[in-house]
Amino acid sequence: MAKILLVEDNEMNRDMLSRRLERKGFEVVMAPDGQQGIELAASEAPDLILMDMSLPVLDGWEATRRVKAADTTRKIPVIALTAHAMVGDREKAINAGCDDYDTKPVDFPRLLGKIETLLQREKE
Amino acid sequence: MLSLLPMRVFWQAAAVAFVVIGAAGAGVMLSIGGLPLLVRATVPAVIATVLSALVIGVLARQVNVALARHADAMRAHYERELARTTAELRNTLENMHQGVAMYDADYKLLTWNQRFREYLDMPDEFFSRDRSFIDYLRYVGARGEFGDQDIESVVAQRIEQLKHVHSFERTRPDGTVLEVYRAPTPDGGFIAIYTDITERKQAEQELMRAMEEAEAANRVKSGFLANMSHELRTPLNAIIGYSQMLQEEAQDAGQSEFVPDLTKIENAGKHLLGLINDILDLSKIEAGRMTVFVEETKVSSVVAEVRSIIEPLAAKNGNRLVVDCPDAIGAFETDITKLKQSLLNLLSNASKFTKNGTVTLAVTRDGDDRVVFRVTDTGIGMTEEQLGRLFQAFAQADSSTTRKFGGTGLGLAITRHFARMLGGDVTVTSQPGEGSTFTLVLPARQGEEAAAQPATTTKRAVSGDVAGERTVLVIDDDEAVHETVGGMLGREGYRVVHARNGRDALDMARKERPDAITLDVMMPHMDGWSVLTALKNDAELADIPVIMLTMLNERAIALQLGAAGYITKPIDWPQLSAMLRRFGGRGAGARVLIVDDDPEMRAVTRRILERSGHVVAEAANGEEGLAWLGSNAPPAVILLDLMMPVMDGFEFLERMRGSAAWRDVPVLVVTAKTLDSRDVETLRGLTQRIIDKGASTGIDLRAAIRDVLRSHETAPKAATV
Numbered sequence: 079m080a081k082i083l084l085v086e087d088n089e090m091n092r093d094m095l096s097r098r099l100e101r102k103g104f105e106v107v108m109a110p111d112g113q114q115g116i117e118l119a120a121s122e123a124p125d126l127i128l129m130d131m132s133l134p135v136l137d138g139w140e141a142t143r144r145v146k147a148a149d150t151t152r153k154i155p156v157i158a159l160t161a162h163a164m165v166g167d168r169e170k171a172i173n174a175g176c177d178d179y180d181t182k183p184v185d186f187p188r189l190l191g192k193i194e195t196l197l198q199r200e201k202e
Numbered sequence: 203m204l205s206l207l208p209m210r211v212f213w214q215a216a217a218v219a220f221v222v223i224g225a226a227g228a229g230v231m232l233s234i235g236g237l238p239l240l241v242r243a244t245v246p247a248v249i250a251t252v253l254s255a256l257v258i259g260v261l262a263r264q265v266n267v268a269l270a271r272h273a274d275a276m277r278a279h280y281e282r283e284l285a286r287t288t289a290e291l292r293n294t295l296e297n298m299h300q301g302v303a304m305y306d307a308d309y310k311l312l313t314w315n316q317r318f319r320e321y322l323d324m325p326d327e328f329f330s331r332d333r334s335f336i337d338y339l340r341y342v343g344a345r346g347e348f349g350d351q352d353i354e355s356v357v358a359q360r361i362e363q364l365k366h367v368h369s370f371e372r373t374r375p376d377g378t379v380l381e382v383y384r385a386p387t388p389d390g391g392f393i394a395i396y397t398d399i400t401e402r403k404q405a406e407q408e409l410m411r412a413m414e415e416a417e418a419a420n421r422v423k424s425g426f427l428a429n430m431s432h433e434l435r436t437p438l439n440a441i442i443g444y445s446q447m448l449q450e451e452a453q454d455a456g457q458s459e460f461v462p463d464l465t466k467i468e469n470a471g472k473h474l475l476g477l478i479n480d481i482l483d484l485s486k487i488e489a490g491r492m493t494v495f496v497e498e499t500k501v502s503s504v505v506a507e508v509r510s511i512i513e514p515l516a517a518k519n520g521n522r523l524v525v526d527c528p529d530a531i532g533a534f535e536t537d538i539t540k541l542k543q544s545l546l547n548l549l550s551n552a553s554k555f556t557k558n559g560t561v562t563l564a565v566t567r568d569g570d571d572r573v574v575f576r577v578t579d580t581g582i583g584m585t586e587e588q589l590g591r592l593f594q595a596f597a598q599a600d601s602s603t604t605r606k607f608g609g610t611g612l613g614l615a616i617t618r619h620f621a622r623m624l625g626g627d628v629t630v631t632s633q634p635g636e637g638s639t640f641t642l643v644l645p646a647r648q649g650e651e652a653a654a655q656p657a658t659t660t661k662r663a664v665s666g667d668v669a670g671e672r673t674v675l676v677i678d679d680d681e682a683v684h685e686t687v688g689g690m691l692g693r694e695g696y697r698v699v700h701a702r703n704g705r706d707a708l709d710m711a712r713k714e715r716p717d718a719i720t721l722d723v724m725m726p727h728m729d730g731w732s733v734l735t736a737l738k739n740d741a742e743l744a745d746i747p748v749i750m751l752t753m754l755n756e757r758a759i760a761l762q763l764g765a766a767g768y769i770t771k772p773i774d775w776p777q778l779s780a781m782l783r784r785f786g787g788r789g790a791g792a793r794v795l796i797v798d799d800d801p802e803m804r805a806v807t808r809r810i811l812e813r814s815g816h817v818v819a820e821a822a823n824g825e826e827g828l829a830w831l832g833s834n835a836p837p838a839v840i841l842l843d844l845m846m847p848v849m850d851g852f853e854f855l856e857r858m859r860g861s862a863a864w865r866d867v868p869v870l871v872v873t874a875k876t877l878d879s880r881d882v883e884t885l886r887g888l889t890q891r892i893i894d895k896g897a898s899t900g901i902d903l904r905a906a907i908r909d910v911l912r913s914h915e916t917a918p919k920a921a922t923v
Contacts, residue, residue, distance in 0.1 A: 090440040098447050183439045186446065
């Protein structure tokens with residue numbers, strides 16, 4: 079059972095997304111801000127991280143960079159979640175080290191597809 | 203009547219007449235009959251002579267009296283005239299709103315009016331004709347109005363001034379403000395006119411205040427738009443998300459009878475979201491705050507994305523979607539988000555208004571410089587009247603349409619705005635019952651207008667030999683920038699070369715190898731970022747220092763941070779002084795708090811500010827800054843470095859703004875101006891985020907800026923942790 083770390087500050091978004099992911103069979107751990115996100119990434123060793131980009135304390139970009147910079151967490155695939163499609167988002171996400179990105183409001187099936195793709199890749 | 207004067211005339215005239223007539227008579231008699239006749243005729247002759255003399259005397263007197271009376275009458279007349287004129291003048295003077303005084307060539311008071319007396323605020327004894335302006339000046343000097351300047355030298359100065367027309371303002375003890383105007387008069391004296399301008403000054407101040415309020419309101423509105431965007435979308439996402447989730451759970455739990463109702467909630471939520479997005483877009487457009495972000499993109503990739511979104515929508519009404527986009531179309535420069543939004547709008551309209559028909563998107567190139575997107579449907583079509591109302595916001599063909607077909611009625615208005623912002627347009631043809639065709643035409647390159655400009659002329663330095671000339675390449679699509687920046691650089695002795703679009707920029711850079719390049723990444727039509735990227739990616743050009751004329755959206759930063767101003771390092775001292783003066787740091791003793799972690803920076807700034815009479819306090823980081831504020835009276839101005847350890851400038855500002863005591867202290871934010879060849883992408887992304895404020899919260903923005911600046915200011919690091 080794959081473990082997903084969801085870093086999202088909005089309570090309702092966290093609730094919705096975690097429940098839907100759990101119903102699909104994932105184990106979900108959550109962090110409400112970037113700082114805790116980094117900490118949980120290190121301590122929980124998730125198989126994938128869903129990172130909301132607008133976070134308090136430490137934003138998603140910086141958190142992603144740090145996760146990718148630390149040895150213990152560097153290999154974990156990260157999907158960035160941004161508020162709505164903006165130009166240049168894709169490049170920005172890639173530059174911060176994200177492996178993929180998706181937009182909010184979340185299109186669940188689409189997001190699932192991206193998650194599966196990345197998890198598959200990690201297995202190989 | 204019988205005054206002495208006329209009598210004297212009488213006697214004088216009589217005497218003269220007597221002598222003259224007597225002599226004449228005697229002469230006549232002598233010549234006629236010689237001496238015997240004269241002797242015989244003496245007595246009658248004398249009598250005749252005396253009588254004539256008397257008559258002449260009386261006549262003379264009468265004439266004289268008449269003349270005198272006439273003279274009296276004339277004098278009386280002129281005196282009346284004079285009195286009347288004087289009274290008129292006096293009346294005028296006294297009824298004037300202004301205080302007037304005239305001084306003669308010795309600067310003594312000649313005439314003045316009551317208002318002048320009032321306005322002068324001087325003791326009564328000054329208002330007499332033996333008083334001179336110099337007395338007045340000395341009195342005023344003794345009263346202390348010249349500060350600690352030497353009274354006599356001030357007097358001499360003021361006297362000197364009297365030779366020319368001059369004016370100045372003075373405030374009376376009761377607070378009213380006068381305008382004092384003095385002008386020399388032809389006779390060597392001068393006239394002084396005092397006008398009460400208190401009301402005018404008040405009006406000016408109110409105008410300033412109104413302007414400031416308007417600007418503040420405008421800022422609030424922008425902030426409101428940005429916040430509302432986030433605030434409105436968040437709960438809606440919850441509605442949409444939860445209803446979707448519940449549908450899934452209901453299906454799984456075998457309770458699919460709940461699904462239709464849940465779907466209705468989801469759809470209503472999506473509809474509302476669409477409305478909100480459109481309204482916010484329109485507000486932004488109308489507030490002039492919608493910006494264009496130009497990038498190069500392959501047409502086919504945008505079309506592919508749009509197709510995948512529209513396909514399900516078209517299918518819902520049983521429509522067939524046909525997309526004709528040949529690969530040969532290639533790439534073009536545009537704002538991708540806006541293009542997508544526009545195509546989605548046109549295609550979803552086509553799908554909505556067509557049932558069991560065909561929706562076609564055909565893309566062609568019109569010559570080298572235009573790309574044409576044609577959306578055709580076989581739907582219900584529109585009448586002439588409907589066509590007329592088509593692009594107006596909120597005037598969807600008619601209200602029954604909204605109910606029947608959904609949609610917001612705003613999409614087309616937005617699409618047309620976008621098209622026009624990009625230099626293109628949207629047009630439509632339609633036949634009721636047969637279908638409609640919408641044609642979106644966009645220019646292939648966004649720098650086109652700029653390219654039409656006349657060829658550049660290099661500005662040569664006025665002084666300096668050719669060998670010693672340093673060259674600066676100015677890149678901008680705004681001609682005004684070329685004039686100002688180019689002009690300034692030229693005056694400084696640089697040789698300036700110009701480029702007005704991306705291609706020329708690279709060509710010029712390669713050809714000229716300038717010593718520096720100025721570039722503004724926030725140009726509306728040229729993508730400064732691609733130019734910058736290209737420059738830094740070119741091995742030959744990467745080392746040329748690029749000076750960003752606006753590093754980030756200054757207003758955005760300044761506003762977001764609540765700063766009053768923004769100054770770049772290395773600090774331009776005259777600019778700093780000007781800003782300090784503007785923000786209330788004027789005058790001796792004005793306190794300035796410098797918050798900066800660089801001790802040398804603090805020391806240098808201190809020296810300069812102390813020289814101009816400021817009192818300087820220092821803090822090495824945000825925390826020390828707050829501590830200082832907590833135990834001292836608020837300074838006139840704060841100079842704030844953004845990047846500091848312990849507590850950086852952002853947090854400091856936020857704390858400051860949270861406190862009523864410090865909220866209004868003006869803060870000048872200090873940050874770096876030149877960029878090395880690093881972090882272009884990060885900065886670009888950062889800038890984009892600032893532009894699209896709706897997508898980021900305040901915290902997000904700060905952290906992002908912090909990242910970029912920190913990695914720029916400190917030495918290159920192997921990894922950021």
